[in-house]
Amino acid sequence: MTLFWPDPTAETFVMLVLIVIVQTAAIGVGIPISRRSGIEERKRDALIARLEEALHENAGLQAQLVAQARESGIQDERERLARDIHDTLAQGFAGIITQLQAAQRPASAPDERTDHVIQALRLARTGLTEARRSVQALAPQELGSAHLPEAIRTLTERWAENERIAAHVEVTGTREPLSPAIDVALFRVAQESLTNVAKHADASRVGVTLSYTGREVLLDVRDDGRGYAEPVGAGFGLISMRQRIRSIGGHMDVQGAPGEGTSVSVRVPAFPGRSMEEDR
Known part of the structure; x- marks a missing residue:
């Protein structure tokens, strides 16, 4: 003791004892905290691994959803085109045929036949316009300029x-x-x-x-x-x-x-x- 303190006193001895006690307590408390930190770190690593796995799975699910959405969009587009063809071209052709058949009737007067031909031409022009609008997925012609x-x-x-x-x-x-x-x-x-x-x-x-x-x-x-x-x-x-x-x-x-x-x-x-x- 004299090597470190040439004149050791009771106060210095007590201080030394207190330092040893404090260090021992700090080490005693630090070990559990260190162990707990290690456990928490391992838990955090495991959680990160699970999150990465979930992100990978979600990426796969997202790819599947995109593919399904694309297929659904294609089917919807086919149905839309089928409806538009039926609502425009098919109806237009039916009207044209009706007007031309009326014009072919032997009992029809010349003026009536002319009227039927004019109506058929109008229907043909309307059908052509609607076909173009259908391709462009636009609204019906009547809605283009009116509520x-x-x-x-x-x-x-x-x-x-x-x-x-x-x-x-x-x-x-x-x-x-x-x-x-x-x-x-x-x-x-x-x-x-x-x-x-x-x-x-x-x-x-x-x-x-x-x-x-x-x-x-x-x-x-x-x-x-x-x-x-x-x-x-x-x-x-x-x-x-x-x-x-x-x-x-x-x-x-x-x-x-x-x-x-x-x-x-x-x-x-x-x-x-x-x-x-x-x-x-």
């Missing part, structure tokens, strides 16, 4: 003139701009419903009602034709309409009875949107 109520009114009046069937259009509620998808779907349903009336109903009157209720938009197309004896739903036109309405979260119902006409009723949510002019 949905005016577009449906123009469609119905033109249809009534061509088919020589009385038709009335009524719009109720406060008109609000809807999303373009809803506008197109409702317009196509009205178009297909009128086409079905001309083909199958043998009706004398047709009523088209477009109702804005705030949270929903309703479309009804009713005729006083022959109706039907069996439930309707197997034709491609009706399938196409139902798919369109389902794609925007809506519901379509077709009702009728022999001799009591047919009604097509559509109910869709009124998702707000911008006008076609704003979208362009």
Whole structure:
């Protein structure tokens, strides 16, 4: 002891003892802390490894989802093209054939034959325009320069003139701009419903009602034709309409009875949107 402290006193001895006690306590406390730190570090390493594994799995799942989305997109595009071909080209060709057949009737007067040929040419031009719009996935021609109520009114009046069937259009509620998808779907349903009336109903009157209720938009197309004896739903036109309405979260119902006409009723949510002019 004299080598370090030439004159050791009681105070220095006590200080030395305290230093030894403190160091011993620090070492005693440090060992468990060090062990605990090692355990926590191993846990952290294991957690990082699991996270890396989960990220790897998520990358694989993401790749699968991308592939599924791509396949679903291709299928949706095929269905869209099929619907558009049916709604535009097929209907246009049917109208052209009807007009040309009327022009070929021997009893037709020259002026009537000329009118039928003019109507056929107009339908052909409209079909060509719609085919181009379908390829570009744009809205129907009538919606390009008008809102949905005016577009449906123009469609119905033109249809009534061509088919020589009385038709009335009524719009109720406060008109609000809807999303373009809803506008197109409702317009196509009205178009297909009128086409079905001309083909199958043998009706004398047709009523088209477009109702804005705030949270929903309703479309009804009713005729006083022959109706039907069996439930309707197997034709491609009706399938196409139902798919369109389902794609925007809506519901379509077709009702009728022999001799009591047919009604097509559509109910869709009124998702707000911008006008076609704003979208362009």
